[in-house]
Amino acid sequence: MEVGAPDYLAGERQTAEFDVESMKVTWAGSRHALEVSDRMARLVASDPVFRKDNRVMLSRKELFKNTLRKAAHAWKRIVELRLTEEEASRVRFFVDEPAFTDLHWGMFVPAIKGQGTEEQQQKWLPLAYKMQIIGCYAQTELGHGSNVQGLETTATFDPKTDEFIIHSPTLTSSKWWPGGLGKVSTHAVAYARLIVDGQEHGVHGFIVQLRSLDDHMPLPGITVGDIGMKFGSGAYNSMDNGVLRFDNVRIPRDQMLMRVLQVTREGKVIQSDVPRQLIYGTMVFVRQTIVADASCALSRAVCIATRYSAVRRQFGSQNGGPETQVIDYKTQQSRLFPLLASAYAFRFVSEWLKSLYTDVTEKLQRGEFSTLPEAHACTAGLKSITTSATADAIEECRKLCGGHGYLANSGLPELFAVYVPACTYEGDNTVLLLQVARFLVKTVSQLGSGKVPVGTTAYMGRARHLIQCKSNVQSAEDWLNPQVVVEAFEARSLRMSVACAENLAKFPNPEEGFAQLAADLVEAAAAHCQLIVVTKFFEKLQQDIPGKGVKKQLQILSSVYALYILHKHLGDFLSTGSITPKQGALANDQLRSLYSKIRPNAVALVDAFNYTDHYLSSVLGRYDGNVYPTLYEEAWKDPLNDSVVPDGYQEYIRPLLKQQIRNARL
Numbered sequence: 001m002e003v004g005a006p007d008y009l010a011g012e013r014q015t016a017e018f019d020v021e022s023m024k025v026t027w028a029g030s031r032h033a034l035e036v037s038d039r040m041a042r043l044v045a046s047d048p049v050f051r052k053d054n055r056v057m058l059s060r061k062e063l064f065k066n067t068l069r070k071a072a073h074a075w076k077r078i079v080e081l082r083l084t085e086e087e088a089s090r091v092r093f094f095v096d097e098p099a100f101t102d103l104h105w106g107m108f109v110p111a112i113k114g115q116g117t118e119e120q121q122q123k124w125l126p127l128a129y130k131m132q133i134i135g136c137y138a139q140t141e142l143g144h145g146s147n148v149q150g151l152e153t154t155a156t157f158d159p160k161t162d163e164f165i166i167h168s169p170t171l172t173s174s175k176w177w178p179g180g181l182g183k184v185s186t187h188a189v190a191y192a193r194l195i196v197d198g199q200e201h202g203v204h205g206f207i208v209q210l211r212s213l214d215d216h217m218p219l220p221g222i223t224v225g226d227i228g229m230k231f232g233s234g235a236y237n238s239m240d241n242g243v244l245r246f247d248n249v250r251i252p253r254d255q256m257l258m259r260v261l262q263v264t265r266e267g268k269v270i271q272s273d274v275p276r277q278l279i280y281g282t283m284v285f286v287r288q289t290i291v292a293d294a295s296c297a298l299s300r301a302v303c304i305a306t307r308y309s310a311v312r313r314q315f316g317s318q319n320g321g322p323e324t325q326v327i328d329y330k331t332q333q334s335r336l337f338p339l340l341a342s343a344y345a346f347r348f349v350s351e352w353l354k355s356l357y358t359d360v361t362e363k364l365q366r367g368e369f370s371t372l373p374e375a376h377a378c379t380a381g382l383k384s385i386t387t388s389a390t391a392d393a394i395e396e397c398r399k400l401c402g403g404h405g406y407l408a409n410s411g412l413p414e415l416f417a418v419y420v421p422a423c424t425y426e427g428d429n430t431v432l433l434l435q436v437a438r439f440l441v442k443t444v445s446q447l448g449s450g451k452v453p454v455g456t457t458a459y460m461g462r463a464r465h466l467i468q469c470k471s472n473v474q475s476a477e478d479w480l481n482p483q484v485v486v487e488a489f490e491a492r493s494l495r496m497s498v499a500c501a502e503n504l505a506k507f508p509n510p511e512e513g514f515a516q517l518a519a520d521l522v523e524a525a526a527a528h529c530q531l532i533v534v535t536k537f538f539e540k541l542q543q544d545i546p547g548k549g550v551k552k553q554l555q556i557l558s559s560v561y562a563l564y565i566l567h568k569h570l571g572d573f574l575s576t577g578s579i580t581p582k583q584g585a586l587a588n589d590q591l592r593s594l595y596s597k598i599r600p601n602a603v604a605l606v607d608a609f610n611y612t613d614h615y616l617s618s619v620l621g622r623y624d625g626n627v628y629p630t631l632y633e634e635a636w637k638d639p640l641n642d643s644v645v646p647d648g649y650q651e652y653i654r655p656l657l658k659q660q661i662r663n664a665r666l
């Protein structure tokens with residue numbers, strides 16, 4: 001905010017019962033992370049090249065060129081200022097525009113790191129780190145995305161030349177969707193079925209050069225282009241999602257990523273001791289980062305809706321006094337505050353997921369693979385539930401802002417358009433929950449075998465208790481006890497998984513049973529994932545959290561998140577007998593009283609996200625709350641207002657009007 005400028009939300013900030021600066025540290029993860037983030041946010045906001053308020057007005061070509069300009073400028077600044085990896089990634093975050101760089105840094109580099117041998121890493125990573133090559137992740141095809149084993153592109157080993165021949169045998173085998181592929185990438189990690197000596201060996205990654213490093217023209221045998229406009233204006237259209245076909249393209253043998261499986265000069269196929277599933281490792285990594293992205297997108301929408309709800313007044317004036325702030329309506333609170341609580345919940349579960357991922361990666365380096373299935377289930381499941389909830393929440397925030405939420409300059413329509421494909425990319429959310437369900441059913445089926453479930457399924461080890469326990473909640477206050485809440489969530493989740501396992505056992509063919517019961521299985525998987533989010537929020541509160549009143553606020557938010565989920569899925573809790581209808585009603589009573597506690601802190605709780613006005617890019621979410629004059633000024637900047645009489649008046653409006661006059665005269 002400019003020094004001396006009026007703060008229309010000052011009154012809201014004064015009622016906060018906690019230290020906002022300390023909450024900023026907790027949200028950022030550490031004082032250091034906050035400092036870096038703050039510095040990079042300001043660096044980006046103060047640089048005119050990173051302007052983005054005109055994005056939705058640009059044509060596709062202008063938007064794309066502008067994105068290239070921003071990406072090049074960001075890279076120049078990163079090199080000039082010798083920014084660290086952490087600082088550079090914050091710069092890209094605050095530039096806030098989907099670009100080929102997301103896939104280069106987010107998937108191409110991790111694929112080589114995770115699936116390449118040491119030699120391959122030494123050869124390719126330095127080039128990628130200096131951006132002397134630009135890469136994308138080319139897995140999905142026109143005909144197959146979810147079903148990775150169904151990919152049709154082939155990579156046939158030619159022992160005569162010591163090469164692989166990469167080929168697209170059908171139309172449906174065309175690579176379709178990879179970001180950065182359409183117009184920018186010089187290289188791809190392309191996924192193809194490995195064929196050696198006529199035998200198939202599953203899908204593997206191959207580094208393929210696509211374009212000349214001299215003039216950017218496609219290399220012989222490569223057909224490549226952009227797949228066209230996507231949902232919304234601005235939004236994800238800054239990304240060149242691409243189509244790619246290979247016509248018997250030859251690459252050296254050592255460009256197959258060979259950490260999992262090696263093909264020797266003689267054409268021998270050697271499986272290393274690394275599990276085959278590591279070929280999917282890049283997706284596990286990215287799913288983990290997508291959970292953190294969910295908390296960012298959600299907090300951004302909630303910040304806009306909360307500030308605007310405090311500014312906006314509607315009805316309720318008494319004796320000529322001001323009307324009621326819409327944030328004071330209980331309905332507004334019951335729609336908004338659970339989303340605020342969810343933003344914090346997703347933040348902390350993503351912190352935990354990152355530590356789980358780091359731990360599993362270290363174990364994999366040491367040749368320990370036992371935690372891989374849990375890492376896969378957690379990343380897949382949490383990616384699924386957090387992105388679905390966030391996409392719904394952004395749309396809810398738009399509605400919470402009434403008519404003005406529908407204006408592009410509220411920031412919410414573009415945020416929705418950019419965000420919503422997160423429910424599909426990196427694994428369709430339903431397909432991913434089915435993966436979690438498989439894991440849960442397997443865990444349940446092993447309960448009798450003496451195998452003790454660990455990690456996030458450890459609670460299933462107490463199946464005997466959880467299958468018949470009764471919640472002892474007697475008052476609304478009892479719902480503030482985390483143990484009571486967790487037990488209800490555990491009972492619901494376990495009972496849903498066990499019911500699925502029992503129903504599955506009735507089918508002679510397990511795969512047929514799984515297909516028939518898929519809808520129930522997805523619900524059981526979601527219940528398990530919600531339990532993880534609730535538990536990790538409560539566990540966060542066990543840590544030392546400094547700052548006046550900060551822990552207290554987080555306790556309130558954790559209860560809101562848990563009781564909101566309970567209220568939303570009351571049917572599950574009741575039908576599994578995990579709680580009684582009376583206890584469900586008490587949870588709702590508690591929720592109402594928690595909303596009142598959040599109310600005086602709401603604006604401060606969104607200030608703690610520490611977003612600059614540049615990052616939010618929302619007239620409604622401005623830090624100073626000066627909404628109306630800005631909306632008014634912005635309207636006049638629309639290109640339609642460049643002329644008072646619009647283009648087309650002479651051709652289309654005037655003849656109409658004249659005709660009416662003639663008709664009237666008749």
Ligand SMILES: CCCCCCCCCCCCCCCCCC(=O)SCCNC(=O)CCNC(=O)[C@H](O)C(C)(C)COP(=O)(O)OP(=O)(O)OC[C@H]1O[C@@H](n2cnc3c(N)ncnc32)[C@H](O)[C@@H]1OP(=O)(O)O
Nearest residue numbers: 096097098102146147148277280376414415418425426427
């Ligand atoms: C307002 C402006 C705002 C601006 C914002 C700016 C910022 C925006 C930036 C955004 C950038 C985002 C970029 C997005 C990039 C998207 C990239 C993609 O989509 S890339 C494309 C993404 N594509 C997808 O995600 C495709 C999704 N599909 C798949 O992942 C697989 O095909 C499958 C998992 C569904 C099945 O696979 P299949 O082989 O048929 O396997 P089975 O089922 O038969 O299971 C066999 C065994 O394997 C096990 N296992 C499975 N997976 C894993 C794993 N990962 N690990 C370990 N294990 C795993 C499984 O548990 C089972 O174990 P068990 O029971 O035997 O013990």
Ligand SMILES: Cc1cc2nc3c(=O)[nH]c(=O)nc-3n(C[C@H](O)[C@H](O)[C@H](O)COP(=O)(O)OP(=O)(O)OC[C@H]3O[C@@H](n4cnc5c(N)ncnc54)[C@H](O)[C@@H]3O)c2cc1C
Nearest residue numbers: 137138139140144145146177178179421424425426427430
């Ligand atoms: C913006 C965007 C960016 C992308 N970027 C990349 C990229 O960089 N690289 C890349 O390789 N790919 C990329 N993709 C592709 C993306 O990963 C796939 O679209 C995604 O994995 C979903 O696969 P699909 O399109 O085949 O969906 P489908 O599987 O065809 O889904 C269609 C419907 O079928 C349902 N369905 C499918 N299988 C099952 C099942 N077994 N049981 C029940 N229901 C099922 C789904 O739930 C969904 O409702 C991107 C996609 C988008 C939208």
